[in-house]
Amino acid sequence: MGVPSVPTARAEPDPARPLGHARIVLEGLVQPLGDARFALIRGQLPATYLGPGGWQVGEVVLTPLAVETSPGATVLILGPSVCRHLEPGPLTLRLPSLGLDLPLFWPASIAVFDEGEVRIGLGPAVAVREPVRPPEASPPPSPPQPRSAPATASVVWGRPRVLAALGLTSLALAFAGWWFMREPAQSTSRPAAPAPPVAAPTWPDGTDGLTAAEVVARAPDARGVLAVALRRQAAGRHDDALVLFEVAAEANIAEAHTALARLYDPLGFIPGRPFRSPDVRQAAKHYREAERLGDAEAARRRAALRAHLEREAAAGSGTARDALQEFWP
Secondary structure (H helix, E strand, O other): OOOOOOOEEEEEEOOOOOOOOEEEEEEOOOOOOOOOOEEEEOOOOOOOEEEOOEEEOOOEEEOOOEEEEEOOEEEEEEOHHHHOOOOOEEEEEEEOOOOEEEEEEEOOOOOOOOOOOOOOOOOOOEEOOOOOOOOOOOOOOOOOOOOOOOOOOOOOOOOHHHHHHHHHHHHHHHHHHHHHHHHHHHOOOOOOOOOOOOOOOOOOOOOOOOOHHHHHHHOOOHHHHHHHHHHHHHOOOHHHHHHHHHHHHHOOOHHHHHHHHHHHOOOOOOOOOOOOOOOHHHHHHHHHHHHHOOOHHHHHHHHHHHHHHHHHHHOOOHHHHHHHHHHOO
């Protein structure tokens, strides 16, 4: 008795159509694909399902631009309005009519057409879990309320508002000192109360109970955010660490780019911290940026990743070949 075939799906460019089109080739289906509607799902992020306008929380199924058949394969044709939202990496292709979830890797070789609004190449989306509700009437505007100081001031590193805040603080301290110096001269019958001890601020110690947003708002600078990210990574709080690494990387902290690259790097990759699969493109991108910003460790790890990709490309990996062409031109 022969071994039954296992359904597979692969994505590839569509050479027969203009820029931005792609093909999803389905092989090994045990029954015909009567209903070609599909869903594309990604992990690790709250916006999991691809919809007509991009990634969203609610599940939808999409209709391909066209369906082609050949001996042993069914091909779904996707247009620019789908491909423009996809980046290289692992996905799940869901075929509701067959009850199948198939792993699908989206390659970097599929070109992206992103000139203005593209409305071709995608059939109507069908809501699965969250029907569209009619808009409700807007409530009447509330009367203006007196402005009060926010509970937690956002830190804007390196901006004039920080200097202004420091100036006001110095003025307040000077006034307090003058007041307490003149107090004994006005009244000698009342002893002066001792000043309460002031605890020295600690960073990142004492930040474990803060949310990631509170860390960003209260951090003294971007390197403070990086310090908390490393602390949370060591404590196994990998999702928080990822968010904070990204914030520090946006502030051009080289070590934050290196830390992000190591999360994606197939060399030493650990599933679940926080990703399920490595991503050589993201690793190469962050190593390159970290090296540009002067991190010597990033230069060493980037060279090791390049050697790994060269071996993979020599063995026939198209993903490795594309990454080498993009990040080591």
